[in-house]
Amino acid sequence: MPKKNEENGQFNITVFRYDPATDREGRYKTYKVPARKDMTILGALTFIYENLDSTLAHAYSCGWGECRGCMVSVDGRSVKACLVKLTQDVKIGPLPGREIVKDLVVLDRELVADRRLSKIGAAES
Amino acid sequence: MTAKATGGTVETDVLVIGSGGAGLYAAIEAARNGQQVMVLTKGVLGKNGATLTSGADFNLDGHSIRRLFGFTADPRDAPEILFEDTINVGEWINNQKLVETLVDDAPQRVKELVDWGTRMEGLAMPARPGCRYPHGVKTTGLEISNVLAKKVKQLGQQVTVRDNIMATDLLTSNGRVVGAVGLDFAHGDFVAIKAKAVVIATGGGQEIFPIHTYPKEMSGDGQAMGYRAGAELLDMESMQFITMTFLHPYPPTSARFLILFMSNGGWLLNKHGQRFMSKWDPQNMEDARRSLVAVAVNKEILEGRGWKGDRGGYVALSMRHLPEDIIDYLSGDWYIRRCLFSKRDFDHLKKDSIEAFIAPHSFQGGLRVDENGSTTLAGLFAAGEVTGGLHGADRLAGNAVSQCFVQGSRAGRSAARFAAKNRSAEVNKSQLESLREKVFAPLERKDGVSPLEMRRRLQKLASEKLINVRSGESLEKAVGEIEEMKKSLPRLAARSKNPRYNREWVAALEAENSLVVAEMIARSALMRTESRGNHYRYDFPATDNQNWLKNIILRRVDTKMRLFTAAPPGPLHFARVTPPER
Ligand SMILES: Cc1cc2nc3c(=O)[nH]c(=O)nc-3n(C[C@H](O)[C@H](O)[C@H](O)COP(=O)(O)OP(=O)(O)OC[C@H]3O[C@@H](n4cnc5c(N)ncnc54)[C@H](O)[C@@H]3O)c2cc1C
Numbered sequence: 001m002p003k004k005n006e007e008n009g010q011f012n013i014t015v016f017r018y019d020p021a022t023d024r025e026g027r028y029k030t031y032k033v034p035a036r037k038d039m040t041i042l043g044a045l046t047f048i049y050e051n052l053d054s055t056l057a058h059a060y061s062c063g064w065g066e067c068r069g070c071m072v073s074v075d076g077r078s079v080k081a082c083l084v085k086l087t088q089d090v091k092i093g094p095l096p097g098r099e100i101v102k103d104l105v106v107l108d109r110e111l112v113a114d115r116r117l118s119k120i121g122a123a124e125s
Numbered sequence: 126m127t128a129k130a131t132g133g134t135v136e137t138d139v140l141v142i143g144s145g146g147a148g149l150y151a152a153i154e155a156a157r158n159g160q161q162v163m164v165l166t167k168g169v170l171g172k173n174g175a176t177l178t179s180g181a182d183f184n185l186d187g188h189s190i191r192r193l194f195g196f197t198a199d200p201r202d203a204p205e206i207l208f209e210d211t212i213n214v215g216e217w218i219n220n221q222k223l224v225e226t227l228v229d230d231a232p233q234r235v236k237e238l239v240d241w242g243t244r245m246e247g248l249a250m251p252a253r254p255g256c257r258y259p260h261g262v263k264t265t266g267l268e269i270s271n272v273l274a275k276k277v278k279q280l281g282q283q284v285t286v287r288d289n290i291m292a293t294d295l296l297t298s299n300g301r302v303v304g305a306v307g308l309d310f311a312h313g314d315f316v317a318i319k320a321k322a323v324v325i326a327t328g329g330g331q332e333i334f335p336i337h338t339y340p341k342e343m344s345g346d347g348q349a350m351g352y353r354a355g356a357e358l359l360d361m362e363s364m365q366f367i368t369m370t371f372l373h374p375y376p377p378t379s380a381r382f383l384i385l386f387m388s389n390g391g392w393l394l395n396k397h398g399q400r401f402m403s404k405w406d407p408q409n410m411e412d413a414r415r416s417l418v419a420v421a422v423n424k425e426i427l428e429g430r431g432w433k434g435d436r437g438g439y440v441a442l443s444m445r446h447l448p449e450d451i452i453d454y455l456s457g458d459w460y461i462r463r464c465l466f467s468k469r470d471f472d473h474l475k476k477d478s479i480e481a482f483i484a485p486h487s488f489q490g491g492l493r494v495d496e497n498g499s500t501t502l503a504g505l506f507a508a509g510e511v512t513g514g515l516h517g518a519d520r521l522a523g524n525a526v527s528q529c530f531v532q533g534s535r536a537g538r539s540a541a542r543f544a545a546k547n548r549s550a551e552v553n554k555s556q557l558e559s560l561r562e563k564v565f566a567p568l569e570r571k572d573g574v575s576p577l578e579m580r581r582r583l584q585k586l587a588s589e590k591l592i593n594v595r596s597g598e599s600l601e602k603a604v605g606e607i608e609e610m611k612k613s614l615p616r617l618a619a620r621s622k623n624p625r626y627n628r629e630w631v632a633a634l635e636a637e638n639s640l641v642v643a644e645m646i647a648r649s650a651l652m653r654t655e656s657r658g659n660h661y662r663y664d665f666p667a668t669d670n671q672n673w674l675k676n677i678i679l680r681r682v683d684t685k686m687r688l689f690t691a692a693p694p695g696p697l698h699f700a701r702v703t704p705p706e707r
């Protein structure tokens with residue numbers, strides 16, 4: 001059983017924050033999110049973005065385990081955020097080994113490696 | 126030649142907006158016809174859009190299924206049957222030419238998908254509501270997405286895909302569409318693409334509702350962009366609602382539906398323990414057409430025969446009367462497994478009912494296209510769920526995925542032909558400049574209305590007034606409220622001023638689109654003074670074939686939304702199928 005560290009009906013969510021345009025390195029920031037039995041990691045991130053800190057960047061599409069667009073690293077494990085229930089305090093970071101767009105959003109690896117795209121990017125700038 | 130830059134504007138032959146089934150098919154087809162293609166997607170290629178999340182069963186007739194795959198489909202299931210079932214379910218306001226192309230082309234497209242590596246799992250069983258036979262074959266949305274994305278990559282330099290771009294408006298010149306602009310929201314850059322032809326394949330507009338079955342990027346951008354450029358849309362009052370369970374997480378990032386529970390013998394009960402479907406369709410009961418079931422469920426809730434929960438009303442779905450091994454069997458179904466149902470939930474089902482409510486599903490209305498995917502604007506083509514006319518008042522299950530391939534392919538080919546025949550036109554500098562300003566306005570505005578607040582307000586309105594059971598009075602109120610909300614659009618401001626992956630900035634740009642789509646639904650639903658398919662009017666509960674075998678078409682004239690009616694186009698006009706007397 002995961003250790004429950006619920007406090008006043010809330011969990012501490014510690015989230016990686018980083019803006020490559022301005023920050024030299026990332027830092028972690030902790031938010032308090034209500035403990036509910038239907039709250040997922042994706043739900044917690046959405047809750048933070050909508051109610052606590054609109055500067056938080058995280059991505060997702062389908063909301064139910066199909067698209068892989070919500071993948072993040074939770075306590076060191078790469079997971080689909082929409083499929084993991086929030087049952088304890090967690091530390092959330094971006095998927096490792098990828099270029100960070102901002103906070104938890106990374107570029108798709110295959111596409112970064114794709115020369116066609118970087119060429120177009122260069123032509124445009 | 127790759128897409129090249131000209132003074133900050135990128136140039137391509139064919140621009141495709143959207144990377145779902147319709148968009149990718151259009152891109153592949155335009156490239157095969159020798160054109161340079163660019164695809165913009167509001168997410169990451171192969172990782173967004175409804176196609177990816179679909180069942181996916183998709184329809185083609187049984188004869189073709191036998192011929193192409195050797196699956197034993199019912200020998201009576203001829204192309205004509207699929208044609209008729211589609212129009213029966215659409216309640217005779219489908220564009221029959223579009224239906225004909227769907228039936229005619231689907232086998233070729235499916236064959237092609239298999240040749241490209243799609244694994245088909247077999248026949249889509251059992252026959253879905255409205256289908257006389259199991260018309261479809263089954264695979265997964267993920268499989269289709271992967272195959273199409275791979276195919277696009279194989280086309281090499283001919284197709285460029287740009288992730289994380291939200292197209293915001295079309296560029297026009299002398300009545301012709303000549304490109305599009307948008308926001309690269311990953312980096313916070315404005316993008317302008319000049320194109321000889323544009324294909325819109327942006328899917329539905331479900332985000333106007335708070336809870337729905339679709340991915341979150343469906344904010345009606347394509348419908349709204351087309352509308353602002355002057356294209357016609359039709360059937361916007363027609364959207365599908367589906368009976369669901371309360372399995373979505375908090376905050377509601379998605380809703381899941383358990384059609385399988387119903388089609389495998391589940392009962393829908395109201396708080397008096399009545400199987401209320403007996404009032405609506407005593408023969409098919411819970412297996413009646415989805416639109417009818419959803420109307421019935423919502424009427425039970427609205428008339429106080431359901432229960433109230435913290436997220437709205439619901440009725441009960443019970444399987445207690447079924448042998449336990451059926452429930453055990455269902456627990457092994459991959460589709461249900463995917464709904465995050467645990468063993469405990471299944472054991473619970475053996476003893477007790479679960480909550481069932483309705484949620485918005487697919488859009489049937491959209492941009493008005495002909496069978497080649499041409500919209501009413503020169504240079505603008507459209508395909509997939511962003512278009513209207515194929516499904517009419519309700520959609521036959523399984524037709525939407527086939528539609529993406531058939532229409533995507535046709536629109537891609539038409540766009541390629543148009544691009545080959547027409548030189549690229551000059552982009553209007555002042556139009557470009559004002560569209561750029563419009564994109565940056567919510568970021569630059571110091572303070573103002575919160576885009577999230579605006580979305581919440583619209584979603585509340587839609588969930589109360591634009592759902593399947595409607596009335597003239599509440600629709601009029603909806604139109605009034607939408608007009609009121611429009612006044613706040615020029616004051617939308619993102620709280621964070623950081624341009625990189627700023628979700629509120631995107632939400633601000635989406636708000637205008639969602640609002641215009643909501644207006645289209647409200648005004649069209651108000652005009653249709655009858656009940657048909659998914660559109661049920663309390664004040665006009667009967668289907669009126671005398672006056673309403675028509676489509677409601679809308680267009681922007683000056684700055685106002687103008688609606689008019691027209692009979693579905695000939696020459697097939699009811700020649701093949703005619704409505705029964707009511
Ligand atoms: C859960 C679920 C199950 C379904 N099951 C079935 C089924 O079994 N059978 C069936 O026939 N149908 C089914 N449907 C319906 C069907 O999947 C869709 O109608 C169809 O896939 C739509 O395809 P599309 O290409 O038109 O749009 P989508 O696949 O939704 O793609 C739209 C694309 O446009 C992009 N986009 C949107 N706005 C912009 C913008 N402003 N700029 C750039 N890009 C943009 C999106 O990012 C996305 O890439 C299902 C739908 C859902 C949600």
Ligand code: FES
Nearest residue numbers: 063067068070082
């Ligand atoms: S949001 Fe699609 S997999 Fe999580």
